[in-house]
Amino acid sequence: MLTLNNGVTMPEIGFGVFQTPPDETRIAVGEALSAGYRHIDTAAAYGNERGVGEAIRGRDDVFVETKIWISDFGYAETLHGFEKSAAKLGVDQIDLLILHQALPSEFDRTLEAYRALETLLADGKVRAIGVSNFMVDHLTRLLDTATVVPAINQIEVHPYFTQAEVRAFGEKHGIITQAWSPIGGITFYRDSGHTSTLQDPVIGKIAAAHGRTPAQVMLRWHLQQGRSVIPKSTNPKRIAENFDVFGFDLTAEELAAIDALDTGKRGGPEPTAVTLANFGMPIPEA
Numbered sequence: 001m002l003t004l005n006n007g008v009t010m011p012e013i014g015f016g017v018f019q020t021p022p023d024e025t026r027i028a029v030g031e032a033l034s035a036g037y038r039h040i041d042t043a044a045a046y047g048n049e050r051g052v053g054e055a056i057r058g059r060d061d062v063f064v065e066t067k068i069w070i071s072d073f074g075y076a077e078t079l080h081g082f083e084k085s086a087a088k089l090g091v092d093q094i095d096l097l098i099l100h101q102a103l104p105s106e107f108d109r110t111l112e113a114y115r116a117l118e119t120l121l122a123d124g125k126v127r128a129i130g131v132s133n134f135m136v137d138h139l140t141r142l143l144d145t146a147t148v149v150p151a152i153n154q155i156e157v158h159p160y161f162t163q164a165e166v167r168a169f170g171e172k173h174g175i176i177t178q179a180w181s182p183i184g185g186i187t188f189y190r191d192s193g194h195t196s197t198l199q200d201p202v203i204g205k206i207a208a209a210h211g212r213t214p215a216q217v218m219l220r221w222h223l224q225q226g227r228s229v230i231p232k233s234t235n236p237k238r239i240a241e242n243f244d245v246f247g248f249d250l251t252a253e254e255l256a257a258i259d260a261l262d263t264g265k266r267g268g269p270e271p272t273a274v275t276l277a278n279f280g281m282p283i284p285e286a
């Protein structure tokens, strides 16, 4: 468990459902719950909150995290965004609600959206609030006006893109870094001819030394550095494998060897370039 900056506890491993098709989400989340996951990370923009809701119905032991998409930024819009997500998830209260991206070109709207999160927190509609894909500049501008320090910042972090600067900023301000694409499965690397983290020889050697898989070693690397992770898979074997990461420890040298794999190149979209036009993906109403 990780303790957020407002005292709320959050299971460090969340099950991620980015790009999990809506009609497969209930089953994948069901597999994750069977494997022991008690934290699910979804988003309005993934179009699969309903599937998550179906899988968690009737349970009160699952920490649910979801995200407000940029098209719902603005004070009233974000309050409404909460209502839409809560209805799809079938819950009255969301454990962790975060802004999916900063909207750098319209940062005032980003700040208004965050102000709505603060209201939802004060009203007990959400238990914690945070952000995603915020870089140091975005966090600095947010902290200038925010009354509540975000509990988490969910960003791309894996051995090939370690984001030391934004993580250090978060640590200084009590913001937990949550890693998306924690095992570096993001397509960019597979399609670019770049070695995949899963086939990386340094990670492979460490995995062999511990009798573990490369994915387990990468997840351990995050956890030992205090990060939350949201591995995703639709394969039951890999869903279970990614949760089975508690029986071993990497050495300081092994952690440093993985840190040294950083390429400085992000696999995902550039957060400073997000606009409503280039990221205006429609949100499925299903």
Ligand code: A2P
Residues within 6 Å of the ligand: 016, 180, 181, 182, 183, 184, 185, 186, 198, 213, 215, 216, 230, 231, 232, 233, 234, 235, 238, 239, 241, 242
């Ligand atoms: P699959 O759903 O077939 O398991 P990331 O979240 O780091 O981007 O990685 C997700 C990708 O990595 C998915 O394509 C997923 O495919 C794959 N994946 C997830 N867990 C593992 C694992 N333990 N070993 C190998 N590949 C994995």
